[in-house]
Each structure stands twice: as C-alpha cells, then as structure tokens.
Amino acid sequence: xxxxxxxxxxxxxxxxxxxxxxxxxxxxxxxxxxxxxxxxxxxxxxxxxxxxxxxxxxxxxxxxxxxxxxxxxxxxxxxxxxxxxxxxxxxxxxxxxxxxxxxxxxxxxxxxxxxxxxxxxxxxxxxxxxxxxxxxxxxxxxxxxxxxxxxxx
Numbered sequence: 001x002x003x004x005x006x007x008x009x010x011x012x013x014x015x016x017x018x019x020x021x022x023x024x025x026x027x028x029x030x031x032x033x034x035x036x037x038x039x040x041x042x043x044x045x046x047x048x049x050x051x052x053x054x055x056x057x058x059x060x061x062x063x064x065x066x067x068x069x070x071x072x073x074x075x076x077x078x079x080x081x082x083x084x085x086x087x088x089x090x091x092x093x094x095x096x097x098x099x100x101x102x103x104x105x106x107x108x109x110x111x112x113x114x115x116x117x118x119x120x121x122x123x124x125x126x127x128x129x130x131x132x133x134x135x136x137x138x139x140x141x142x143x144x145x146x147x148x149x150x151x152x153x
Contacts, residue, residue: 001043001044003137003139006139006140007139007143009041009042010139010140010143010144010147011143012041013037013038013041013042013143013147014143014146014147016037017033017034017037017147017150018150020033020037021033021034021150021153027117027151027152028061028062030150030151031050031061031062031124031151032062034126034147034148034150034151035048035049035050035062035063035064036064038128038144038147039064039065040064044130044131044132044135045065045128045129045130046065046066046104046106046107046129046130046131047063047064047065047066047068047103047104047107047127047128047129048063048064048065048126048127048128048129049061049062049063049064049065049068049126049127050062050063050115050124050125050126050127051072051079051124051125051127052123052124053083053122053123053124053125056074057071057072057074058071058072058074058079058080058083058125059071061124065104065129066103066104066106067103067104068103069103076099077097077099077100078091078094078097078100078110078112078127079112079125079127081112082112082113082114082125083114083122083125085114086114086122087114088111088112088113088114088141088144088145089110089111089112090110090111090136090137090138090140090141091109091110091111091136092109092133092134092136093108093109093133093134094107094108094109094110094129095108097110104129106131107129107130107131108129108130108131108132108133108135109129109130109132109133109134109135109136110127110128110129110130110136111127111128111135111136111140111141111144112125112126112127112128113125113126113141113144113145113148115148115151115152116152117152118152126144126147126148128140128144
C-alpha cells in the first residue's frame with residue numbers, strides 16, 4: 001500500500017480506536033479490540049497478535065489469523081529482538097532474518113512493537129505478519145507504536 005494511503009488508513013483506525021478504547025480500563029480488552037480493528041482494516045495483515053512476557057517467556061495472547069506458536073523460544077526471532085532491544089523491529093523479508101521463528105510458513109515480512117505498561121516496563125509485544133515481502137516500513141512503525149500506547153493510558 002502506498003505510504004500516503006497507509007497513513008490515512010491508520011489515522012482513521014486511531015480515530016475509531018479512540019472512541020472504543022476508553023470504554024474499559026482492562027488492558028486485555030483493549031488489546032483484543034486493537035487486534036480486531038487492525039486485522040480487519042489493514043489489507044496485508046495476515047497474522048496480528050500479541051506475545052506477553054510472563055516469567056521470562058513470550059506466550060501468545062489475543063490474536064487473529066492462522067494458528068500461533070504458543071511459546072516463543074527464548075532470545076530467538078523477531079519478537080525477542082524487539083523485546084530485548086526495547087525498539088520496534090521491521091523485517092522486510094523474514095527468510096533473511098537470522099533465527100526467524102516460522103509459526104506459519106506463508107509469512108514473508110513482519111513488524112514487532114514492544115509494549116510498555118504505565119511503569120515503562122516491557123510486558124508484551126504486538127506482532128504483525130504479512131504474506132507479502134516488504135509490507136512494513138516507518139509509517140507502520142510510527143502508527144502502530146502510537147496505537148499500542150493506547151493499551152495502558
């Protein structure tokens with residue numbers, strides 16, 4: 001999707017979420033709402049979900065798409081790269097990412113955003129996969145980072 005069109009779509013999503021998110025203070029409810037909207041509004045989102053950091057493990061949370069890996073091997077893959085660095089990771093071609101975990105072999109590109117609670121601690125990550133190469137860029141990173149901040153407002 002062309003960057004301008006993508007940005008406008010994200011802006012509409014943020015408007016929609018801004019109306020829904022304040023209806024509950026429950027982070028899990030907010031996460032589920034965000035996933036449903038993103039997965040159904042963004043054309044190239046093949047798998048959209050969360051991995052929660054619990055007792056040193058990344059465990060699958062709310063998601064939409066094909067069957068997920070339940071537990072991600074420690075310090076391996078894109079999700080752990082984002083968790084360990086504390087920064088968003090954009091992968092244009094997952095097959096070139098050392099240690100990529102292929103929960104579904106149809107995934108070709110990925111973006112992962114670490115999620116911080118109100119205390120600033122990383123507690124989870126948003127993981128989005130696409131069947132297409134080069135799906136994600138700085139536009140996705142900017143808006144998905146903004147959207148994930150809505151979880152713990």
